[in-house]
Amino acid sequence: MTIDNSTESIHTVEATAKKKGFGGWLSSIFENKYIGLVALVIALLMPFLIATPYALNIMTTAAIFVVLAAGLNIVVGYCGLLDLGYIAFLAVGAYTAGIIAKAFELPVLFTLPAVVIMCILAGLIIGAPTLRLRSDYLAIVTLGFGEITRITANNLTITGGPSGIFGIPGFLVIGDIDFQNPVIFYYLTVIIVAGLVLAAARLGKSRLGRAWKFVKEDEDAAEAMGIHTYKVKLMAYIFGAVWGGFGGMLFASHLTAISPMSFVFLQSALVLMAVVLGGMGNMKGVVLGALAISLLPEFLRDFSAYRYLLFGILLVVVMVFRPQGFWPPRGAEAERSKAEREAAAFANGLKK
Amino acid sequence: MAMLEFENVDVFYGKVQALRGLSLRVDEGEIVALLGNNGAGKTTTLSTASALMNPHAGSVTFDGVDISKAKPWEMVAAGLIHVPEGRRIFSTLSVHENLLLGGYLVKDRAKIAERMKHVYELLPLLQERRAQQGGTLSGGEQQMLAIGRALIAGPKMLMLDEPSMGLAPLIVAQVMRVISDIREQGTTVLLVEQNARAALRVTDRAYVIEEGATTLEGKAADMIADPRIIDAYLGA
């Protein structure tokens, strides 16, 4: 395995580097084994550079956004199932953590088992009846589920109705260390998120991860290989849900208050955008995409009115010219380019 | 005079090359067969002529005009009608509506009415079934409908892709007869057939396509006796 794969990556890197010049050079850096570690170190050093509460808040939020993108990447990037209501899992996680922590006056960490169980249930409830549907129907149904989740949160008493839940206890206190301290909470978040990103990436390179990709590419052929496509899709959903739940738990304890307003469709769309821009299926790219989507607005404050307009246009432009995203999984460089699509079977006469 | 001419044509599906320097020529008034195995490039040849695909290299001309960058509807307007493999009848549209679609580009209503009458005469069973949904016809009837639909467009040249596919021998004979009739009335015909024997019986000339290029060409009467053809396409 090791011997063979290393030769593979050398070949590919060489080939792309030769072909693409600067871009190839850049991608060879990204393909580096240790890039993840480097990114983690940078993330851990950040508080030494800027430690204003504002900056820490933004960086923590960005890290939580990364875990959402990693979770959605399992569903959309690996398995090819378009989920337009992914934010519902963040909501389920956040509300479960918030409600239980508040009711029993527990540190949020202790709600973890409940969060995971609730998210698995949510994944099953949404996935089980819908995963046999065609992909575009699935997209709309997930959107519907996302909205139902929000409306439910908005109308139930246990979730605090439109005003939501506030005064959620802290994450954990051990002796003198209060994890609610912004710096400590930032580190905690970064570590948890890094672990989840690594786990998701590893899943992607396992038997299950390959099965997801087989299903994404050709369900019939996957079935013929003995892959129970329905079960495999359900697994993707459940993993996505659990990742979302982790995000929700961090989200709830970060903000100590949650309300239905945080779980609108816009949020689902932003997570999706992170996945798509970064490069569906490539965890590294998706992390980069998530950071870009969550941090860019901070740098583009002057353009805030046009922010989402730009996002929308960007999404279209990326799909038209670079559907594999800015940083696609290795080996997905060429085929879906515009030129080749144009050559597709009887496509002539269908364009311009 | 050449009606349709391919010179050294290359066509790709994505990265797969389907035609490799294919050349052929169909003269006005001729009926020519295109023989070859599955995947040899017969259908691609027709699709290139009807501009469903455009060649990457080489030249394709129809009626003296270069069509290597044409659009499918321009080919229909120019009078080159392609009756595709599998007939592609619009299944939930009535027989009559299917025929009307054949005349989609014909703006002159009187012309359509006249051709409709002609088609119903040539293929009376279509008249009986005119209100029926196309998808409910039998395979042979669908093939007749596909041919009738092509005639409404007023073709100078007709290209038929495997009209005998999946039809009973008796029906194959009828279809071939109709094709002969159409040719008799002055339309040039290019016929792709897997049933080489049936094809060679109705055509003047034939080409054999192998791996995206024409490898043999000759009079149908000679080909039917050619041992290479017998061996590869006709069977002992």
Next chain:
Amino acid sequence: MDQATQVIWDGIFVGSFYALIALGYSMVYGIIKLLNFAHGDIYMVGAFIGYTILTSLGGNFQTMGLFALIVVMMISMLLTGTVGLVVEKLAYRPLRGAPRLAVLITAVGASFALEYGVAAIASPNPRGFPVRLDGDFVLVLGARVTIPQVILILIAGVLMFALDTYIRRTSTGRAMRAISLDMKGSLLMGVNVNSVISRTFFIGSALAGAAGVMAGAYYGKIDFLMGFIIGLKAFTAAVIGGIGNIRGAMLGGLVLGLVESVGSQLVGGQWRDAFAFAVLILFLTLRPTGILGERVTERV
């Protein structure tokens, strides 16, 4: 009894809005199997175009009420139709033949661009629509029926009837049906598939635009996100009726309007939207072909 007829009347009224928007959804889906996520936003754009024309024409024109509204609606239809056409050309056409996922994501992007484009130009705050149609009401079987409601339903009915006739009787309509059955086959008939698809987008968008103006005049308030929920409901209506089926879309709109109206009467108005989605999910899982849709055997 009075309450019951009121609920039914409200359902029919809202349903006819849904139906108008559902038509565009259904037509586009039927022809190129594209889930035009941005369709609800086209409706919103229609409302804003109507608003802009009405405000710029000033008070005198506005006092003409219904007449002004109908004139403005026609102009809005033209402009909104053009917006739809442009969206198709820029966002969808380059992706013809691309994987479904890519096209769907593009549609989400287009929807975003429209929503926030309008928000950026017209400010994100809701606007009051300059012409209101509240008028007097008459009691019909105990339900309060306003004249504007009747007129709006009539307009919707006429538009739908015209569209149905167009699709059934004209050669373009026939070409549309042909494309939905077999795009390649249609090309071989000499159909310029692109121009027919453009026309489809134009018509669908124009109808949504009409609905947008009507909604503005009826509810009195418009905002840049107003198309999101209604787009989803229109899709639901299309699915209920059998997506791709024109009459199905109309039927689905009415059914959804009624179901919602009755449902929120029973369980409370705050659940109205959840109710609609539940119906959608139920239909998609139990009868994805809808009420009027045909079952198709898919071959490998």
Next chain:
Amino acid sequence: MSAVLEVRDLEISFGGVKAVDGLTFSAKAKEIIAVIGPNGAGKTSAFNCITGFYKPTGGSVTLNGVDITGRRPADIAHEGVSRTFQNLRLFHDMTVLDNVRAGMHLYGGQNFLDAIFHTPRFKRSEARYTEEAHYWLDFVGYRGRRGVPIRNLSYGQQKQVEISRALARKSELLLLDEPAAGLNHSEKQSLLELVRRIRDLGTAVVLIEHDMGLVMEVSERIVVMNFGKEIADGTPAEVKANPAVIEAYLGKDDDEEVTANGDAGV
């Protein structure tokens, strides 16, 4: 030796049209059976029924005595049926090795926790997948690069990868749908030899093929279909001489009812 595959009175119809109408045949281990017939005769439909992609409307399919009629494709794969597709159904964005690994999905050997924590069990199973993927690629004589995505491969190479993927399943029955289509002469020769080596593994091979030369040379028995019906089942020599087959498929020399000038009656 008893049969691996038994197909009895298999029937499937689409909208009233019977695509397969009463197909019966069997295949033993170490046997090569060819199914031939004109386009549209129902050969691929029959394959799809056997592998579960279509639910037969009649008849039965048994595998080593187990009835697998109408079960899901993945379940049938579990029972030991492997196939290739007429138009190559590879996973195009994935590498050659990953594609062949797909064939090994049923081996198992790791769960998601193994994958997340990279346990020794995970590493062992991955190493095994890779090793076997190479083995099967070697077996089919694949010479190209193995770490590149499928779409960079030539058609012939893709065909090889698809067969390796099917072989990696190590199933008792292999169905090949037009394996020779689009191959040139020398490629066909190596295919011929490959099919024989697959047979020698102890596998029952059933193939759909149009190339008569290949079919006659490689197969022990030939099933001929026409209009969904089975019109012959026998050795190559028997089939060649069968009048019904000549009539329907191979063609004969003396039917003169249609001629170029169209004057002969129908």
